[in-house]
Amino acid sequence: MADHTLDAKGLNCPLGLNCPLPILKARKALKEVPSDGTLEILATDPGSVADFEAFCRQTGNELVEHSEDGGIYRFLIKKTAA
Amino acid sequence: MSAEEKSMSIIVTKGSLDWAYPPFILATTAAAMGLPVTMFFTFYGLPLLLKDLSLQLTAAGNPAMKMPMMGGHMGLPNLLTAIPGVDAACTKMMKNLMNKKGVASIEDLRELAVEAEVRLIACQMTMDLFEYSLDDMIEGPELGGAATYIEVATESDINLFI
Numbered sequence: 001m002a003d004h005t006l007d008a009k010g011l012n013c014p015l016g017l018n019c020p021l022p023i024l025k026a027r028k029a030l031k032e033v034p035s036d037g038t039l040e041i042l043a044t045d046p047g048s049v050a051d052f053e054a055f056c057r058q059t060g061n062e063l064v065e066h067s068e069d070g071g072i073y074r075f076l077i078k079k080t081a082a
Numbered sequence: 083m084s085a086e087e088k089s090m091s092i093i094v095t096k097g098s099l100d101w102a103y104p105p106f107i108l109a110t111t112a113a114a115m116g117l118p119v120t121m122f123f124t125f126y127g128l129p130l131l132l133k134d135l136s137l138q139l140t141a142a143g144n145p146a147m148k149m150p151m152m153g154g155h156m157g158l159p160n161l162l163t164a165i166p167g168v169d170a171a172c173t174k175m176m177k178n179l180m181n182k183k184g185v186a187s188i189e190d191l192r193e194l195a196v197e198a199e200v201r202l203i204a205c206q207m208t209m210d211l212f213e214y215s216l217d218d219m220i221e222g223p224e225l226g227g228a229a230t231y232i233e234v235a236t237e238s239d240i241n242l243f244i
Contacts, residue, residue: 016184017184017186018183018184018185018186019107020107020110020111020114020186021184021186023111023114023115024111024114024194026114027114027115044184045184055114055115058115058116059115059116
């Protein structure tokens with residue numbers, strides 16, 4: 001299981017947050033994650049797949065896995081960068 | 083090469099609701115990806131630094147602006163865009179649509195940019211031209227001119243004009 005979970009679906013917004021909010025929120029949440037800890041992100045933005053891949057490549061964090069189920073995109077990021 | 087070695091600058095020249103999005107989206111995302119970012123606000127982009135934003139958009143001269151409506155997409159003929167109240171209605175429609183689709187407001191994105199320590203430069207010449215002062219602006223912007231920007235641009239890997 002992930003150490004931290006970030007629900008980018010949003011509380012008051014059934015259709016969820018749109019670009020670039022999932023990335024911005026993930027960045028903030030990652031700051032609270034210890035080194036080598038993991039962050040789970042749930043999002044509804046289909047563009048977030050390509051964006052989280054690029055985000056992880058650029059920041060040096062590891063995208064351990066990502067999947068989609070019923071319109072909910074799940075990402076597991078391991079904090080491997082400072 | 084790590085992201086820390088890259089940096090980005092954006093010249094922000096437009097201040098309508100729709101045109102305010104690209105610079106703030108790219109600035110906040112680049113900052114989140116570890117790039118130092120500078121935004122230079124000039125001409126109609128300068129009012130995006132005002133404390134109170136009342137951003138508007140217009141369908142005039144913008145034939146590509148079509149909104150999803152009744153299962154299709156609808157635009158407005160240029161002639162109709164001149165009718166009083168049409169711009170306000172278009173703006174309201176766009177804001178509702180953005181809210182429904184989970185798109186951040188410009189106010190929120192701007193706050194995130196400040197939080198991410200994006201460097202904000204207000205064009206001094208535009209301040210004089212349109213008679214603004216830093217007191218009218220949010221906390222954070224510094225004043226600068228073309229040379230200030232050029233210095234930033236020579237040190238940046240990505241320079242955008244929006």
